[in-house]
Amino acid sequence: MTSLYHDIIFGPVHSRRLGLSLGVNLLPTESKLCSFDCIYCECGWNADHPGRRRFNPREEVRLQLGAVLRRMTADGTPPDVITFAGNGEPTLHPDFEAIIDDTLALRDELCPSARVSVLSNATQIHRDDVRRALLRVDNNILKLDSAFDATVRRMNNPAGDYSVARTVELMKRFEGRMILQTMFLAGEIEGEPIDNTAEREVEAWLRLVEEIRPSKVMVYSLDRDTPCRTLRKIPREELQRIAARVEALGIPCPVA
Template identity: 70%
Template sequence: MSTALFDKVIFGPIRSRRLGLSLGVNLLPLNDKLCSFDCIYCECGWARKSGGLRFHPREAVRDGLRRKLEEMAAEGTLPDVITFAGNGEPTMHPDFGAIVDDTLVLRDELCPDTKISVLSNATMIDRDEVFEALLKVDNNILKLDSAFDETVRLIDRPKGGYSVQRVVEGMKRFEGRLIVQTMFLRGTFEGRMVDNTTPRETEAWLRLIGEIAPRQVMIYTIDRDTPAPDLHKVPVEELRTIAGRVEALGIPCSVAG
């Protein structure tokens, strides 16, 4: 299936299923994906190790964001949200905290009603700078696709060591100031069944959601092309059933089918 990289540092705005009119910030390379995961469902495709520029300079991000926000203000179409996403894991940027600070200043100056969101796989939240930066944004959105290390290794393909329990403990440190985001999907990959909607998976995942106690959960399924060809959407009715079980814990849950 066809996948695509984001070819700009500041991209969009695009209409997000979960966030509204979103202006994207890509801190990662334009010609490759740089991520601590290599998810089988990633719209950016597989990481290719092409070399070249790894991170965009802080100043280039700040200046590009200012220009785009001034342009949008002149057009009368300011974004609902500025979203750190792009070609990989944004919190890997060595100046991530400083870039968040720059973005907060620009937001307050040019579009004070705009929210700031970070889409992260949560692998860097044990770094103090990253943790503190995520506490400053409006929507600290952290990924948890399964309660089981084995399933995460199959679906998200983390690089290096990964422990669900360690990530969950890191999420608890936010004391509810986070949103947990989970992709539900089915299919096959390299001859193995993929399905994180089974009773075993959902029961264990719900237990962790209860422990983390986020202010919101976002669940969704495949909407764009994926690098692994044999993956399938989960019907929205099933997602709503899972969402109802989250809400029974007293936690709001949005569904994007």
């Protein structure tokens, strides 16, 4: 079953990619708010969780995060990472930059070894405030699931006038200070096949990886329930073959 996060601070959970991760949800706790509507989202379809469109207030985030970090540190189990994720796209929050500043201050005070990560679909990186904030965190993780607009529309259902070309140009402005994350999957959606591991897809995606030159690429496949029930997980061996092609470009590429 897909499900929402009903708290501002959630976890900690053992992340395949990040270690012991304490989650921060800036989005509504009773509904989903995202500029994508991914066919694989563990939170389900946007339309299934309409609810109130209320962002969690900056001060409430700061107070709750501070309390949990103090408790975890006192217990001798500080998190490896503080991860902004939750019920949608965290960079939509109007106070995103200020919340990142608060979080970095708390991290430095209470658990200086923890890294701050943001999982983002990259739809807001045209905003100066979002870009500044992402440049301050330890792991600026930006999504690009395909080199083709048509595939992105089918996999991610972006709102508005999303364009791969524009997104890539904006990613290049980070000058490598970002991690690229790509979900690989196969199956069908509305009776039509989908597979972004096809050679045409991988070749075009690799060209964009080389153009963006991120510090790292993370490739992964399905691990949790998905709202679209006709998707298949990509075998680890196939992900490793794709990762090897990324590493041949001189870019580290762990497989989750």
